[in-house]
Amino acid sequence: MSPARPCRGLRAAVAASVGLSEGPAGSARKGRLLRPPGPARATPGARLLRLPGNGAVRAASPERAGWTEALRAAVAELRSGAVVAVPTDTLYGLACSASCSAALDAVYRLKGRSEAKPLAVCLGRVVDVYRYCHVKVPEGLLKDLLPGPVTLVMERSEELNKDLNPFTPLVGIRIPDHAFMQDLAQMFGGPLALTSANLSSQPSSLNVKEFQDLWPQLSLVIDGGPIGDGKSPRCRLGSTVVDLSVPGKFDIIRAGCALENTTAVLQRKYGLLPHRDPAETWEAKGPRD
Numbered sequence: 001m002s003p004a005r006p007c008r009g010l011r012a013a014v015a016a017s018v019g020l021s022e023g024p025a026g027s028a029r030k031g032r033l034l035r036p037p038g039p040a041r042a043t044p045g046a047r048l049l050r051l052p053g054n055g056a057v058r059a060a061s062p063e064r065a066g067w068t069e070a071l072r073a074a075v076a077e078l079r080s081g082a083v084v085a086v087p088t089d090t091l092y093g094l095a096c097s098a099s100c101s102a103a104l105d106a107v108y109r110l111k112g113r114s115e116a117k118p119l120a121v122c123l124g125r126v127v128d129v130y131r132y133c134h135v136k137v138p139e140g141l142l143k144d145l146l147p148g149p150v151t152l153v154m155e156r157s158e159e160l161n162k163d164l165n166p167f168t169p170l171v172g173i174r175i176p177d178h179a180f181m182q183d184l185a186q187m188f189g190g191p192l193a194l195t196s197a198n199l200s201s202q203p204s205s206l207n208v209k210e211f212q213d214l215w216p217q218l219s220l221v222i223d224g225g226p227i228g229d230g231k232s233p234r235c236r237l238g239s240t241v242v243d244l245s246v247p248g249k250f251d252i253i254r255a256g257c258a259l260e261n262t263t264a265v266l267q268r269k270y271g272l273l274p275h276r277d278p279a280e281t282w283e284a285k286g287p288r289d
Helices: 004-008 011-017 061-079 101-111 126-132 139-145 179-188 208-217 259-269
Strands: 047-050 084-087 092-097 120-122 150-156 170-174 192-196 220-223 240-243 249-254
Touching: 047 061, 061 084, 061 092, 061 179, 061 220, 084 179, 084 208, 092 101, 092 208, 101 192, 126 139, 126 150, 126 170, 139 150, 139 259, 179 192, 208 220, 240 259, 249 259
Parallel strands: 047 220, 084 220, 120 170, 150 240
Antiparallel strands: 084 092, 092 192, 120 192, 150 170, 240 249
16 A cells, blocks of 8 residues: 555654544444534634646646646655645545545545545556455456546455445445546545545535535645536536445445446446345445545
């Protein structure tokens, strides 16, 4: 797990900065609801970087320097164990190194999120899925759905940090259809934990101002501009979450914004059968992006 090592030495500092104390290594979470930090004014605040042009499309040559600056800044913060706000193809998200246990704890603390709720993992390429998951579907299925507004839940491999969702043998994989996020994941070189940029139970964010209360608790905010149509409730649904851990079957954990296309690919093209048993799914409510 390549990015794990740089984070280890910074765990205490990161934990202290968000009011955490470190527990035993590898200890399983017990579903505690972590309270958000105190008043925002008590912390220095995040650095804001705006992506040139449309953040979902790679910058043209004249603007490439700004694009590269944002990528390098984000990678540096992530490797230090920090939490970074990023745009995706569905919502704004909070990202951290999935290999850094202190950073994972910081994300839960920031959101006031129950530790029983899993975090998705963001990767840069379809080939990376085979490193972090035991894949039981055809490669063509992965390529038909990824990149895209879908979270695919599969059996996790031993490559993932044991402190990431320690209560389940499954993991949700995201490859956003967003140029900056794909470049970021590939440059980072390891799995990124990803969740929505909002307090738990609050509406999802489609622009950076909507989660401005969280800025003081972040190291960096990447502004990729507005995502989707802010007036449409559908745009705040997040990715469609589908469990593919049972061979030949699928289970929709969260309808999300791409339900029709996802089920069409799974059923019509690959002949998978719906399997609806909430007790056997990864997480009844699923992750946010």
